[in-house]
Amino acid sequence: MIKESTLQPEHAKSSYHVKAGDYFFVKVNAGEILRIVDLEGNQAADTLFYYANNPKERYSAMDTIREQGALYLTTGSKLKTNHNRDLLEIVADTCGRHDTVGGACATESNTVRYDLEKRCMHACRDSWMLAIQEHPEYGLCKDDITHNINFFMNVPVTVNGKLTFEDGISAPGKYVELEAKLDTLVLISNCPQLNNPCNGYNPTPIQILIWE
Numbered sequence: 001m002i003k004e005s006t007l008q009p010e011h012a013k014s015s016y017h018v019k020a021g022d023y024f025f026v027k028v029n030a031g032e033i034l035r036i037v038d039l040e041g042n043q044a045a046d047t048l049f050y051y052a053n054n055p056k057e058r059y060s061a062m063d064t065i066r067e068q069g070a071l072y073l074t075t076g077s078k079l080k081t082n083h084n085r086d087l088l089e090i091v092a093d094t095c096g097r098h099d100t101v102g103g104a105c106a107t108e109s110n111t112v113r114y115d116l117e118k119r120c121m122h123a124c125r126d127s128w129m130l131a132i133q134e135h136p137e138y139g140l141c142k143d144d145i146t147h148n149i150n151f152f153m154n155v156p157v158t159v160n161g162k163l164t165f166e167d168g169i170s171a172p173g174k175y176v177e178l179e180a181k182l183d184t185l186v187l188i189s190n191c192p193q194l195n196n197p198c199n200g201y202n203p204t205p206i207q208i209l210i211w212e
């Protein structure tokens, strides 16, 4: 569901430019609003969320899908934890649909999906691992990399129940906005994937804005 925000970028408490292939890792406090902007269009932002006070409680795709009775995420979607609590809610969305069933790219899946020679290519899982290593203060480890959301990514499910990775439905300047219900760690891999159309074969930067 398309819904525009009333928040003005000049009133944001912080703004970050995240280059293609980089990670973004920050704590957002309960009540704050996080906006992710697809600056040039057709980008995928592979995102993990954790309850900041206990990262073992984290975003759960299956709890979220079951509770909302729908596969895609958009305005009004409540992002559930594995303890079935509301972690965040999507409060504005100018893209209209986000994926949470396609998973993130890894060097291993690149070899299965594309070619053995793709093994050395940069993947989202590498970015998350680097983020965890460079930010020990958040207390995450390899085991904590689980279900993610692919903001702006188009993974339609066919009538036969198959997943397909399709050309994006996002466009330059489209954004999604989330309100944190609990203190939340936000870990984004701005996807470096070059082998499928989720990034239009051309990874591009995103912008992150946070309002108090």
Ligand SMILES: [Zn+2]
Pocket: 046, 104, 105, 123, 124, 125, 189, 191, 192, 193
């Ligand atoms: Zn990726």
